[in-house]
Amino acid sequence: MKNSINKTSALKVTLAACCGLLLTLSCMAQPSNKCLSFNGTNSLVYFPNNDLQLSNNTKMSICAWINWSNKANADSNAVIMSVADSVSNNGQFWLQHNATNSNFQFTIQTDSLSKTTINSITNPIQGNWYYVAGVFDGTNVNIYVNGHLEGSAPVISGGNINAYNTTFKTTMGAGLNGNNEFNGLIDEVSVWNRALDSTQFQYFMCKKLNNVNKGIYDYWNMDSVNTDTIFDLKGSVSGICSNVTITNGGAPIGDTTTYLTNSGSGSFVYVNNLNGDSLIIDSLNFNTTGIYVYEVNAAPADSLIPTGVSTFCTSYYYGIFIPGYQSGSYGVTYYYASTSCNAGNRQSSNSQSSSSPISLVLLNNNIQTSYNWAISNATLSNSKFTVQTQGGQNDFMVGTVSNALGIANKNSVIKVSGISPNPFSANFTLAINCDKSTTVKAHIISLDGKLISETTFSCNQGVNQINFENMSEISAGAYFLNLSDEGGYATTIKMIKN
Numbered sequence: 001m002k003n004s005i006n007k008t009s010a011l012k013v014t015l016a017a018c019c020g021l022l023l024t025l026s027c028m029a030q031p032s033n034k035c036l037s038f039n040g041t042n043s044l045v046y047f048p049n050n051d052l053q054l055s056n057n058t059k060m061s062i063c064a065w066i067n068w069s070n071k072a073n074a075d076s077n078a079v080i081m082s083v084a085d086s087v088s089n090n091g092q093f094w095l096q097h098n099a100t101n102s103n104f105q106f107t108i109q110t111d112s113l114s115k116t117t118i119n120s121i122t123n124p125i126q127g128n129w130y131y132v133a134g135v136f137d138g139t140n141v142n143i144y145v146n147g148h149l150e151g152s153a154p155v156i157s158g159g160n161i162n163a164y165n166t167t168f169k170t171t172m173g174a175g176l177n178g179n180n181e182f183n184g185l186i187d188e189v190s191v192w193n194r195a196l197d198s199t200q201f202q203y204f205m206c207k208k209l210n211n212v213n214k215g216i217y218d219y220w221n222m223d224s225v226n227t228d229t230i231f232d233l234k235g236s237v238s239g240i241c242s243n244v245t246i247t248n249g250g251a252p253i254g255d256t257t258t259y260l261t262n263s264g265s266g267s268f269v270y271v272n273n274l275n276g277d278s279l280i281i282d283s284l285n286f287n288t289t290g291i292y293v294y295e296v297n298a299a300p301a302d303s304l305i306p307t308g309v310s311t312f313c314t315s316y317y318y319g320i321f322i323p324g325y326q327s328g329s330y331g332v333t334y335y336y337a338s339t340s341c342n343a344g345n346r347q348s349s350n351s352q353s354s355s356s357p358i359s360l361v362l363l364n365n366n367i368q369t370s371y372n373w374a375i376s377n378a379t380l381s382n383s384k385f386t387v388q389t390q391g392g393q394n395d396f397m398v399g400t401v402s403n404a405l406g407i408a409n410k411n412s413v414i415k416v417s418g419i420s421p422n423p424f425s426a427n428f429t430l431a432i433n434c435d436k437s438t439t440v441k442a443h444i445i446s447l448d449g450k451l452i453s454e455t456t457f458s459c460n461q462g463v464n465q466i467n468f469e470n471m472s473e474i475s476a477g478a479y480f481l482n483l484s485d486e487g488g489y490a491t492t493i494k495m496i497k498n
Contacts, residue, residue: 040183058138065251106134110158137195146323147201254294276337286328317397423496
């Protein structure tokens with residue numbers, strides 16, 4: 001059966017300046033974890049107090065999480081953060097991308113006024129989070145991506161960072177003149193008077209920093225916002241946003257983090273000694289040198305939770321970040337402690353009878369493709385959840401549902417065969433198979449979490465062809481099509497608009 005869907009512009013969001021935007025479809029890597037979204041056209045953060053106290057230092061590090069939304073809608077040498085002037089292009093440092101935005105780049109200018117530039121190996125993929133760090137140790141200029149050293153070069157001359165003068169301006173997301181603009185997300189930016197290394201990055205890369213971290217000069221976590229100002233949690237260098245959006249769905253970080261290396265049996269094993277939980281990550285069909293597991297010590301505060309999930313069994317959840325992940329699958333076995341999910345914690349919601357039987361489900365959220373939590377297709381037995389094939393960067397949380405709803409530990413009733421054409425120009429067709437007749441909600445979401453359109457359609461049992469029309473007004477770029485059925489299952493497909 002064919003259905004024809006016209007796009008509706010429900011909840012379409014634009015913002016002229018930072019103002020603490022909370023999207024109802026956003027699901028964060030942790031509560032209150034926000035990030036800055038730059039549009040690649042006229043977005044900029046500038047700092048009235050521009051001096052980062054780096055004058056004549058022999059060591060420094062600048063670190064940031066970034067996520068490209070659309071490289072095509074950005075200037076060459078897109079800036080993450082820099083301290084420079086607008087006249088002769090003198091300054092102290094530039095953390096940015098190369099001329100084609102195909103690699104990360106870090107430049108230092110020393111007291112001899114010479115500049116040394118080093119490029120990364122990594123070519124960032126749109127929609128993926130990367131932790132980028134530029135490091136100067138007094139002798140070499142280094143660049144790290146996801147905790148790994150990817151480039152190093154000796155400074156041409158001079159041993160100290162160029163002295164600050166009043167012509168220098170500190171900016172984020174673009175250069176001082178509004179050029180070299182970045183299009184995407186920036187989060188967790190920090191400046192240090194230390195030359196950090198891989199060991200230190202492994203320790204704190206995927207967790208929140210604090211004011212006691214040794215050697216940290218400035219720290220903007222993007223969560224501390226007042227109207228259009230992002231606050232420096234360490235110093236006095238707060239930034240003013242211009243045409244920048246504050247949005248949910250920040251970097252993959254938690255309250256604690258553990259860097260896992262291969263155990264020798266082909267598995268990566270995480271054990272939480274405090275509560276007894278453990279995760280085994282195995283059956284990888286791609287190569288990686290290590291995996292980060294981070295723990296968030298709170299339930300997600302601004303998330304879209306599937307219908308029928310009454311409570312969270314635990315007051316925490318886990319996330320998995322795999323440096324350099326592009327594609328492939330892996331398996332996850334989640335052993336939850338019996339004390340975390342005992343009968344006393346399995347409370348039904350007020351809308352359900354207290355006598356309703358309660359079951360546990362494993363919720364997950366793929367932070368690369370969706371801002372929604374969904375009931376996973378994990379199997380449950382003997383206090384463990386098993387997910388045979390999983391992809392991307394994922395958060396996992398144990399929840400409870402009523403058996404009366406018929407959604408506990410089940411697979412989706414909707415199965416997507418594909419989108420055609422993809423990329424599309426004005427229209428596309430969704431091929432979807434429903435195991436039973438149901439109503440499906442479809443949300444088109446931009447890579448930075450903005451809801452572009454919302455529609456609802458009926459999916460009859462069997463194969464359906466759903467036509468999405470009048471899409472020509474959507475800007476070119478990458479988007480997510482998020483689908484959710486009446487049972488609370490959600491799935492997401494990535495698509496490209498020409």
